[in-house]
Amino acid sequence: MWTNRPGTEYVWFNNVETAPGQGYPRRWSDQERWRGGWELDRRGRLRLRAGGRVKKLLTIFSNPDLPSLDDFYEPWTYDYETLVTAPLSDRDPVARPHSQITGQPMDVQWGPNWDEGLAGGPEHAIADPHLADIQEQVRMTYEQAFLFFLPRICEHCLNPSCVASCPSGAMYKREEDGIVLVDQDRCRGWRFCVSGCPYKKVYFNHRTGKAEKCTLCYPRIEMGQPTICSETCVGRIRYLGLVLYDADRVEAAASVPDPQDLLGAQRSVFLDPEDPAVQAAARAEGIPGDWLDAARRSPVYDLAIRWGVALPLHPEFRTLPMVWYVPPLSPVVGTLEADGYEADPDDVFGAIDHLRIPLEYLANLLAAGDVEVVRGVLHRLACMRAHMRKREVLGEEDGSLAQHAGMTAAELERMYRLLAIANYEDRYVIPQAHAELGERLMQQQGTCGLDFAGGPGNCGAVEARPDTSSPVVPVEGEDFHLVDLLSREEHRGA
């Protein structure tokens, strides 16, 4: 679904921002400012950070926590017409930027990925909220600067604060696949989902007056296809798979007192697809066999749970987000040798603490500040890299690295294949939706059940209007008639 439509020009369902940097919208992760997500009240119970139901209704006429357009950016286009209509002149014509909001010429002051690749240097990057408690160690000098890219889509959280913030009840999480959607017909434009989402991944379409968000390309997911952002990722770094979880344990997991325990709590909500008891319970719930099979082969279960090398973005927001990130191994900084460390390509462990990207930064992003968690993941990844290097480059079989990583050599190599070879069928294990019954129901919607080939017709009913709140809208020409088709073929033959 594209966002170049009127009303969504400023919207990016999927954006890739530079870290360190301000992000999109600017400083989105600073919840002191935006008050998104959940927090615990004095009695340790979960509540929305922006306030409860009564406060929401009382502030409905002006949402105090809503970012303004300038926090995203004012979208613009160029006056391309000038380039072809300008009169003959000594000087080249210039296409000036025009605001897509007001139509007026504008001075572009900020835009999408304005600070990409540390552009603007210290001025912009240092305003990154993740740097707040590590300013001392971070120098924006060329020798010590670091950057990596952070792709962001909707997290499709287990405990979505946007859904909880919507007064109209227009937002919902789908029971079958956990995708979080906005019912466009029931949305009344109260805007609390926009401010309630700590990732700022619900957007207000100012033309339609309705909220919109990443749909995880559900029509593709239902057909067993990966999302567009995954399919088109040239780096092949996106993985899609399903995990089984116990929805009744979500609230307790999101309520653990220490934010650094949230990662473990969230992992404990997931169910082991190899466990016979889990399989039996899933079958009893009516989860189809091919879904259970897909759960066993899920790359997400491997990365996030079985191997534990993927971490959730900002677990401290307590939404139990479901887009997980494998933290990047980065080059060792040049100052190492000055620290008395001798560069040895196989001594990966000493190097973890000297990576170009500070562990504290990654920990602020992915582990509620818990550096040990990040260190553990990077350690495991470094072991994998060293193990494969020994095997492939030096021709040595060395089981000790796998031991260090706490895995078997076979598992370590399987992890390598998934991360480095990243075959299409390994990255995306997406079972098709079981819509057999639902589809039949949909086709009959608005008919009297007599509208089939050779039947008595549609009983004089008006044409069925597709239910626009339904995820499955019949496509025009979908119900072609085989008989018509065959008779046409006959004509062509004759």
Add this chain to the structure above:
Amino acid sequence: MSAGEVLLWIIFPYVAIATFLVGHWWRYRTDQFGWTSGSTQLFERKILGWAGPAFHYGALAAVGGHVIGLMIPKSFTEAVGMSESTYRWFSAIAGAVAGAVCVVGFAGLVYRRATNARVRRTTSRTDLAVYFLLVVLIGLGCWMTFGHNLLTKSPYDYRDSVSAWWRSLFILQPDVDAVQDANTVYQVHAIVAWAFWALFPFSRLVHAWSIPLQYLGRPYVLYRRRYAASR
């Protein structure tokens, strides 16, 4: 009773009521997607921050005042022992506060819409019509509350005239006599109000019916099945 009076005090109100009812039925059936508050907070938040709540809370209080003034007959307040003077001061002071808050908020919103290019561009022709009617209604309303009730020695008794006619419409026995000699300001206010109600279902004012009170008694996280009937 002249033809003009029948038109103004009987036909026009009933046409407006019919348009209001049928318009809402039609809009609700066919235009759920267009049913929205039409917020422009994304474009401008500073003025809206005070003007939006002031206008809405003032308007809601004014609606409450109208409910009391129009729907509760004088005989009822007298029966419960409320003197004319008590009622007058209650309605005048409460009405003046609500009117003042509403006017301040409304002025802020109009200023914001007129001066902020981003907001101005979103203004539709229906919005302009609504704004025009609101200017007239709020202006006359405040004139009546301040000029004919709060700041006068001889307050105008609308409960025996305009209110009686308004109630009579709903029991299908329009009492034109009660209104035809009423104070002109009250008459104009009433007629413009019927135009306002007729326009209501076709404007973004419909978001008023969507005050999400059900939120107060709802679980936070909602789940939906893709095919509700598939099980």
